Amino acid sequence: MAAVTTGSDEAGSADERPADPRAVRVRLGPASAHAGLEAAVVEPPAIVLAPGTHSGGAPSDEQPTPSGFGQGIAPVTGDGIVLVDGRPLAGRLVRHGAGRATLALGTGTGGARHRVLLGPQQADPSGAVRREVVVDGWLVQVELESERRAALRARAGRERGDAEGNGPAEVRAIIPGAVISVAVAAGDEVTAGQELLVVEAMKMQNELRAPRAGRIARVAVAPGQKIELGDVLVVLE
Amino acid sequence: MATSRSEPHPSLHKDGPAAEPEWAARPPFRRVLIANRGEIAVRIIRACRDLGMETIAVYSDADAGAAHVRLADMAVRLGPAPPAESYLRTDAVVDAAVQAGAQAIHPGYGFLAERAAFARAVEAAGLVFVGPSVAAIDALGDKLHARRLARDAGVPVVPGTLDPVPVERPDQVEAIVAQAEAIGFPLLVKAAAGGGGRGMRRVTAASDLPAALAAGSHEAASAFGDGSVYLEREIEPARHIEVQLLGDVHGTVVAIGERDCSLQRRHQKLVEEAPAPGLTADERRHLHAMAVKVASAAGLQNAATAEFLRSPDGSFHFLEVNTRLQVEHGVTELVGDIDIVREQFFLAAGAPLSPAALAAAARAADPAGHAIEVRISAEDPGRDFAPTPGLVTRWHLPSGPGVRVDTAIEPGDRVPAAYDNLIAKVMVHAGDRAAAIDRLVRVLDELEVGGIQTTLPFHRFVARHAGFRAARLSTGWVGEHWDGAAEYRSAARAAQLATGMAALADGFGLDGGSGSRRPVDPRSPGRRWFLDGLERTLDRWPR
Numbered sequence: 001m002a003a004v005t006t007g008s009d010e011a012g013s014a015d016e017r018p019a020d021p022r023a024v025r026v027r028l029g030p031a032s033a034h035a036g037l038e039a040a041v042v043e044p045p046a047i048v049l050a051p052g053t054h055s056g057g058a059p060s061d062e063q064p065t066p067s068g069f070g071q072g073i074a075p076v077t078g079d080g081i082v083l084v085d086g087r088p089l090a091g092r093l094v095r096h097g098a099g100r101a102t103l104a105l106g107t108g109t110g111g112a113r114h115r116v117l118l119g120p121q122q123a124d125p126s127g128a129v130r131r132e133v134v135v136d137g138w139l140v141q142v143e144l145e146s147e148r149r150a151a152l153r154a155r156a157g158r159e160r161g162d163a164e165g166n167g168p169a170e171v172r173a174i175i176p177g178a179v180i181s182v183a184v185a186a187g188d189e190v191t192a193g194q195e196l197l198v199v200e201a202m203k204m205q206n207e208l209r210a211p212r213a214g215r216i217a218r219v220a221v222a223p224g225q226k227i228e229l230g231d232v233l234v235v236l237e
Numbered sequence: 238m239a240t241s242r243s244e245p246h247p248s249l250h251k252d253g254p255a256a257e258p259e260w261a262a263r264p265p266f267r268r269v270l271i272a273n274r275g276e277i278a279v280r281i282i283r284a285c286r287d288l289g290m291e292t293i294a295v296y297s298d299a300d301a302g303a304a305h306v307r308l309a310d311m312a313v314r315l316g317p318a319p320p321a322e323s324y325l326r327t328d329a330v331v332d333a334a335v336q337a338g339a340q341a342i343h344p345g346y347g348f349l350a351e352r353a354a355f356a357r358a359v360e361a362a363g364l365v366f367v368g369p370s371v372a373a374i375d376a377l378g379d380k381l382h383a384r385r386l387a388r389d390a391g392v393p394v395v396p397g398t399l400d401p402v403p404v405e406r407p408d409q410v411e412a413i414v415a416q417a418e419a420i421g422f423p424l425l426v427k428a429a430a431g432g433g434g435r436g437m438r439r440v441t442a443a444s445d446l447p448a449a450l451a452a453g454s455h456e457a458a459s460a461f462g463d464g465s466v467y468l469e470r471e472i473e474p475a476r477h478i479e480v481q482l483l484g485d486v487h488g489t490v491v492a493i494g495e496r497d498c499s500l501q502r503r504h505q506k507l508v509e510e511a512p513a514p515g516l517t518a519d520e521r522r523h524l525h526a527m528a529v530k531v532a533s534a535a536g537l538q539n540a541a542t543a544e545f546l547r548s549p550d551g552s553f554h555f556l557e558v559n560t561r562l563q564v565e566h567g568v569t570e571l572v573g574d575i576d577i578v579r580e581q582f583f584l585a586a587g588a589p590l591s592p593a594a595l596a597a598a599a600r601a602a603d604p605a606g607h608a609i610e611v612r613i614s615a616e617d618p619g620r621d622f623a624p625t626p627g628l629v630t631r632w633h634l635p636s637g638p639g640v641r642v643d644t645a646i647e648p649g650d651r652v653p654a655a656y657d658n659l660i661a662k663v664m665v666h667a668g669d670r671a672a673a674i675d676r677l678v679r680v681l682d683e684l685e686v687g688g689i690q691t692t693l694p695f696h697r698f699v700a701r702h703a704g705f706r707a708a709r710l711s712t713g714w715v716g717e718h719w720d721g722a723a724e725y726r727s728a729a730r731a732a733q734l735a736t737g738m739a740a741l742a743d744g745f746g747l748d749g750g751s752g753s754r755r756p757v758d759p760r761s762p763g764r765r766w767f768l769d770g771l772e773r774t775l776d777r778w779p780r
Contacts, residue, residue: 043726046733129745135729138725139688
């Protein structure tokens with residue numbers, strides 16, 4: 001897989017590289033963000049896909065192949081090649097209809113076949129498009145927008161000073177339940193992994209921990225309080 | 238209170254086995270209330286309908302549009318969503334049965350199934366409780382009493398205490414620690430009044446024991462209304478093997494097969510199979526005999542399951558008896574060619590063990606065929622199996638030879654947060670274990686779920702894992718082999734690729750804007766998904 005570039009790494013590159021107007025940037029949607037310590041580790045960075053030009057000796061073949069899982073009809077992409085972060089991808093997406101698709105990565109028998117379900121697209125107020133995608137049973141919320149627009153937004157964000165990933169961190173409830181105890185208060189300095197509060201849900205107790213080091217900006221709940229899925233519990237500066 | 242018991246079955250006037258064919262000729266009851274919800278309520282309703290019995294469902298507000306309500310002949314509302322205000326209300330359930338003219342109540346599993354007080358109330362109302370007797374539920378529901386019973390019957394138990402630990406007595410701390418040290422660390426603090434991992438704490442050093450006792454006792458009190466806890470040595474690695482028992486009014490108890498449920502996480506079962514792999518016929522006979530001994534000592538009737546741990550040296554240790562139908566009963570049904578719920582109804586009506594039950598018991602030591610069940614739950618295996626209630630937008634079940642799916646979910650259903658997360662039991666049955674696993678891989682490829690995260694990716698991983706195929710099972714398996722975060726990461730990357738490639742193919746970025754606004758042409762194959770997707774997201778039950 002190509003060396004990954006994230007939005008924040010492209011210092012001025014939107015001007016220097018000839019950007020393909022058809023390129024799309026794909027990242028995980030906010031609903032995919034995992035609460036807790038693993039959040040920064042779990043999310044794969046955004047990728048940029050662009051159609052490549054077909055040249056002789058390219059890995060794709062244009063011969064029609066039988067349909068079905070593992071075989072595939074001719075790829076739906078226009079030129080047959082896709083560039084991921086600038087590098088050609090050995091793989092194709094085969095659509096079977098009704099939202100079903102097969103993502104074939106790698107070539108021949110060494111490759112992997114993934115069952116894909118593409119959900120309906122929803123336009124985001126910010127202009128990105130959200131889509132629920134299921135890969136081999138994993139539900140992933142994906143956001144995509146044209147690369148040009150995404151790069152412009154990233155530059156504008158940097159000029160304002162709020163680079164991705166260092167803003168306030170919200171610790172949200174991932175299951176409904178009730179707060180048993182709160183171990184911190186606004187103004188406390190905490191280390192990554194430090195226990196913030198204990199929640200009881202489904203008759204079991206869960207300790208929620210700081211996703212990174214920082215200062216507590218706000219504690220939004222108190223012991224005894226009932227919480228719903230998604231409720232903000234603690235905000236870290 | 239008016240009694241509504243049906244007149245005694247004609248066979249009760251005759252004696253014993255000669256009357257057997259008569260039993261099957263008539264439904265054991267005329268009308269039954271199913272005191273449960275979800276997949277098990279559907280399962281029981283189906284058995285009732287197979288037998289020609291009328292069914293009464295009960296439901297909370299969260300389940301008003303649920304499958305079990307629709308499938309029953311009548312339905313009675315119990316109350317708002319929280320179990321304490323609905324499915325756990327003994328008074329409301331019994332009243333519903335009496336008002337609707339039921340003769341029997343089947344409790345399913347969980348909820349009131351193992352509450353002796355509920356069984357008592359059912360019988361006091363003149364109805365039949367489809368399950369073991371009140372006395373057996375009392376005797377075996379107290380895990381410590383069950384351990385003492387087993388020990389007295391000459392069945393080896395997991396080493397540990399046989400009386401509740403006096404948690405409230407600070408002067409007893411030294412004695413408790415001494416007991417713990419005699420058992421050996423690491424050990425488990427367990428609830429005497431119930432299971433499922435609640436009230437359980439693992440202790441590795443004596444210094445952690447007081448805190449573990451306090452926490453375990455508090456959780457047990459919250460879950461079961463009884464904070465009694467006891468100590469048990471941890472057997473690790475262990476295999477969890479349980480025996481399915483059936484008993485009749487004449488005192489005959491048989492074992493119709495065993496199951497291996499070693500793949501667990503926090504003492505919640507994930508995968509179960511029948512028979513337990515790697516046992517010889519003699520070992521099975523021995524295990525079944527031990528289970529029958531404990532059950533007979535408790536006077537067990539109807540259906541129950543005796544759980545054992547098998548330590549690495551091959552010896553079996555009695556854990557507890559569950560006096561109810563279990564979630565995983567289906568794999569025993571597939572291998573034993575028997576309908577356990579049907580048997581439960583006949584046994585509850587006073588029938589002797591049926592020819593089918595006796596035949597299954599005779600074959601149990603040397604079973605033919607193999608069955609595996611995976612529990613599809615609304616939980617995220619990439620985030621420590623955190624619950625994922627929500628709207629199921631896509632739901633496509635596998636079918637074909639050797640497949641059985643027990644579920645109450647349909648596309649457009651909402652999985653409520655208030656109840657257990659299990660939404661479907663996917664079972665496969667084949668001639669041997671290898672064929673069953675191959676079939677499981679095929680079946681899990683066919684299963685499609687959209688809208689909520691489920692445990693499906695975990696089960697796909699298990700089905701393909703070489704260690705699982707080689708039957709290297711233990712209760713520690715999941716912790717050792719499953720890295721949810723890493724699996725999620727690679728799937729998320731694939732999702733990004735798939736989404737981007739689909740977007741390029743649709744000409745996403747062509748207008749430089751934020752989305753494809755091109756009109757959807759229903760005739761073109763690539764566009765049909767859009768319309769299907771809209772149909773599937775229709776919410777059948779608005780919150």
